[in-house]
Amino acid sequence: MRKVVSAKAGFTVWAVIVFGFLYLPILVMALFAFNKPSAAALANYSGTNFCSLPPDKIGNIAVWNGFTTCWFSAGLHDQTYIPAIITSAEIAAIAAVIATVLGLCAALALARMSPRARIPFDILVYLTLVVPEIVIAVASLIFFVQARVVVPIFPPLGFWTILFAQVVFNASLSMLIIRARFVGMGDTLEEAAYDLGSGPLSTFRQVTLPRLTPAIVAAALLSFTFSFDDYVVPAFVNGTTNTWPIVLYSAVRFGITPAVNALATIMLLVTALAVVVTAVVLRRSRAKTSVGAGANRGGLGALIGL
Amino acid sequence: MVTSVSPADPEAPPGKRRGRSFRPRYPAWLVLPSLAYEVVFFLGAMAILVAFSVAKETGFNQITYGFSLDQYKAVFDPLTLSIFTRTLYMAGIGSVLTIVVGYPIAYWMARYLTTYKMLALLLIIVPFWTSFLIRTYALKIILDSQGFLSKTLGIDILYKPAAVGVGLVYNYLPLFILPVFASLERMDWSLIEAAADLTARPFRAFWDITFRLTLPGIVTGALLVFIPMTGEYIIPAILSGGKYEFVGNVIGDTFNEAQNPPFGSALAISLMIALSVFVFVYIYFATKEERFGA
Numbered sequence: 102m103r104k105v106v107s108a109k110a111g112f113t114v115w116a117v118i119v120f121g122f123l124y125l126p127i128l129v130m131a132l133f134a135f136n137k138p139s140a141a142a143l144a145n146y147s148g149t150n151f152c153s154l155p156p157d158k159i160g161n162i163a164v165w166n167g168f169t170t171c172w173f174s175a176g177l178h179d180q181t182y183i184p185a186i187i188t189s190a191e192i193a194a195i196a197a198v199i200a201t202v203l204g205l206c207a208a209l210a211l212a213r214m215s216p217r218a219r220i221p222f223d224i225l226v227y228l229t230l231v232v233p234e235i236v237i238a239v240a241s242l243i244f245f246v247q248a249r250v251v252v253p254i255f256p257p258l259g260f261w262t263i264l265f266a267q268v269v270f271n272a273s274l275s276m277l278i279i280r281a282r283f284v285g286m287g288d289t290l291e292e293a294a295y296d297l298g299s300g301p302l303s304t305f306r307q308v309t310l311p312r313l314t315p316a317i318v319a320a321a322l323l324s325f326t327f328s329f330d331d332y333v334v335p336a337f338v339n340g341t342t343n344t345w346p347i348v349l350y351s352a353v354r355f356g357i358t359p360a361v362n363a364l365a366t367i368m369l370l371v372t373a374l375a376v377v378v379t380a381v382v383l384r385r386s387r388a389k390t391s392v393g394a395g396a397n398r399g400g401l402g403a404l405i406g407l
Numbered sequence: 408m409v410t411s412v413s414p415a416d417p418e419a420p421p422g423k424r425r426g427r428s429f430r431p432r433y434p435a436w437l438v439l440p441s442l443a444y445e446v447v448f449f450l451g452a453m454a455i456l457v458a459f460s461v462a463k464e465t466g467f468n469q470i471t472y473g474f475s476l477d478q479y480k481a482v483f484d485p486l487t488l489s490i491f492t493r494t495l496y497m498a499g500i501g502s503v504l505t506i507v508v509g510y511p512i513a514y515w516m517a518r519y520l521t522t523y524k525m526l527a528l529l530l531i532i533v534p535f536w537t538s539f540l541i542r543t544y545a546l547k548i549i550l551d552s553q554g555f556l557s558k559t560l561g562i563d564i565l566y567k568p569a570a571v572g573v574g575l576v577y578n579y580l581p582l583f584i585l586p587v588f589a590s591l592e593r594m595d596w597s598l599i600e601a602a603a604d605l606t607a608r609p610f611r612a613f614w615d616i617t618f619r620l621t622l623p624g625i626v627t628g629a630l631l632v633f634i635p636m637t638g639e640y641i642i643p644a645i646l647s648g649g650k651y652e653f654v655g656n657v658i659g660d661t662f663n664e665a666q667n668p669p670f671g672s673a674l675a676i677s678l679m680i681a682l683s684v685f686v687f688v689y690i691y692f693a694t695k696e697e698r699f700g701a
Contacts, residue, residue: 108609112515116527119512123534123580126545130537133548163551203441210437218435220694222442227690229449231631233638233682235655236675237452239662243459243672244452269449272441301433330538333640333655337662349540353645357544365541372536 127369134362137167150175156356173367176360181348186364189345192260193328196267201321203268204275209309211276212283226273234270238337241266245338258340266338267328274327275320282316283309315383322379460672470669478673487657487674491681494653497568498636501575502629508576509583510625514617516584517591528588531581539578543645546574550646566648574642579632586631590624591617623692630689634682654678 137143138151139160146154152171160166176182211219229237245262248255256262290312294304332346339347352361460478462470481487516527534542549556550565550573557563564570594617602612640655649656654674661671679686 109515109519112511112519115511116515119508119580120530122577123530126542126549126577127534127537129548130541130545133545161553163548164553203444206437207441209433210435213432214435214438222438223694224690225442225445225449227693228686229445231634231686231689232453233635233655233678235638235640235658236456236679237449239658239668239671239675240452240456241448242662243668244448244455247455265448266452269445272444276441305433326535330535332540337659346538346540349538349544350641353540353544353547361541365538369537373533376536 130362131366131369133162133165134172134359134366135168135170136162136165136172136359136362137169138162139164139166152358152360154358156352156358159358162357162359172359172363175358176363176367179360179364181343182345182361182364185343185345185348186368188260188342189329192264192267192344193325196264196271196328197321197324199264200268200271200275200324201279201317203272204277204320205279205313205317207272207276208280208283209305212280213288226276229269229273230277234331234333237266237269238334241269241334242337258338259342262338262340263335263342263344266334267331271324271328275324278320278323279313279316282313286312318379318383322376456672457676459669460676462669464667464669478669479677481670482673482677490652490654490657491677493651494637494655495681497571497575497651497653498633498639501572501579501636502633504572504576505579505583505632506625506629509580509628510587513584513588513591516588517594518596531584534581540641540645543574543578543642546570546577547645565646566650568647568651570646571643571651574646575636575639578642579636582635583628583632586628587621587624590621594620623695627689627692630685630692634685634689637678637682 138146138154138158139162142154142158142160143151145158150171151159152169152175207222211222241262242258245255245258245265249257290308291304294308299307330346332350335342335344335347336350349361352358458472459470461474461476463473463475463477464470482491512531516524520527547565548554550562550570551557552563552565557565564573598616598620599612602616603609607615637653638655639653640659643649643651643653643656655678658671658674658678661667661674665671
């Protein structure tokens with residue numbers, strides 16, 4: 102018994118260290134949102150709001166210079182960051198909807214297909230997930246440029262091409278998440294619905310869809326997250342469109358202010374709030390339609406497709 | 408919450424399926440939109456990438472389709488090859504470190520946690536809600552030679568390979584932990600009790616049972632981090648200050664700065680060929696796990 106306890110303690114210590122490692126950069130990010138420009142930079146500055154200083158005039162901000170909250174308002178009024186965040190959110194939202202619908206349809210058809218028929222499609226799906234992103238990015242760039250040469254109505258590099266390229270990965274991911282749940286549910290309830298005279302459409306609406314909701318929400322949220330946070334693909338197919346990761350990357354490479362940290366901190370808090378609300382809503386709606394809801398899995402597990 | 412409805416149980420034994428005559432199915436054509444999309448935007452893009460890699464360069468930024476292996480010969484240039492080896496080597500080290508750091512965490516969550524299992528899972532995922540770029544930038548602040556770590560502990564690794572290694576493990580750790588945790592969750596822990604009853608020592612029981620049963624999960628998890636690591640672009644760019652570039656950075660440069668898409672395409676295809684073994688192993692294990700009811 103002693104041995105078991107000590108092994109557990111050892112693992113717990115390791116877990117604490119690793120979680121510390123995972124969260125340290127996030128804490129640093131939030132902490133440095135309150136960082137002042139360096140003393141030397143402040144000495145040269147005569148205005149009233151030092152958070153309006155450009156990146157090349159704020160000195161070294163990788164060290165702690167003192168506490169201020171003004172970066173939050175500077176960030177929220179920024180003329181580059183805010184439009185980029187909005188563009189990213191729009192692309193991610195549309196990409197998530199398209200990817201989830203494509204994934205849902207494919208999952209429904211594939212889940213109960215014979216393995217021989219579905220394995221070629223499976224291989225295609227896994228390929229889209231494991232091909233390194235840089236390869237997809239440059240391939241998409243060439244493809245979109247050539248597509249516009251051949252088909253003049255094809256959109257130029259920008260908003261839509263970013264979206265098209267991102268849906269490739271997201272649709273595959275959504276399909277896998279939704280199918281895992283669909284296969285796990287078994288088909289007994291659909292069978293019962295058919296036995297009771299329900300047609301395919303009403304069975305889908307009344308039996309399948311409600312039980313798949315957690316997986317669908319999970320797929321949509323994950324697609325949104327991946328799309329919103331994606332740098333590599335947009336960096337190549339963006340044309341002149343700026344997304345949030347693109348402006349972030351150039352900020353990190355060529356000059357950053359704590360306003361970026363402030364915006365990232367706000368977004369983390371908003372995301373956390375949104376996820377908590379989603380989890381609570383899912384749990385409630387599931388309590389109502391708890392028939393075969395797989396109650397041993399909380400809303401959280403469903404959110405990541407486990 | 409109703410827990411007694413067994414059909415909904417994701418862990419229901421897959422063997423108990425009935426004959427297929429009564430199985431309600433959704434029509435197979437529902438797969439078509441998704442299939443068409445992937446064929447056009449994925450296979451189409453890959454096909455044109457291959458076409459570009461064997462195209463002939465006829466002047467600045469001008470190409471003619473044809474068949475020439477010149478670009479592939481250029482890939483075998485010693486400098487390019489050394490970048491390839493460095494990329495595979497760093498990604499290999501990164502993956503091994505990720506396994507060493509991550510497996511105990513997945514094991515700890517599956518074996519010892521009950522009430523807080525979902526919380527731990529959530530804590531693994533939350534870092535994903537902060538931009539990858541911001542987290543990598545924050546790592547840069549932490550590793551900065553003027554920063555806390557360097558001043559107090561004398562650890563000054565920024566712009567060195569070790570910093571890239573830290574960045575790789577940091578960013579890919581959750582991606583490894585999640586699938587391995589899932590496979591540990593599916594394991595029947597009573598097997599360990601049985602082994603203990605039969606006087607097996609804990610490590611022996613772990614090695615012969617837990618490790619073997621979760622090996623497919625470990626392999627898929629490791630490949631799921633190794634393959635994208637080889638195509639990594641952001642981490643080497645930010646944490647090595649451009650000094651230890653990966654193949655991905657070179658591919659990016661050929662399109663952005665050097666304006667030599669055919670060479671970039673050949674590099675990308677070469678990367679895919681170098682990775683193909685790993686990709687096939689990954690797909691084999693992933694589809695296999697799926698077939699046995701993931």
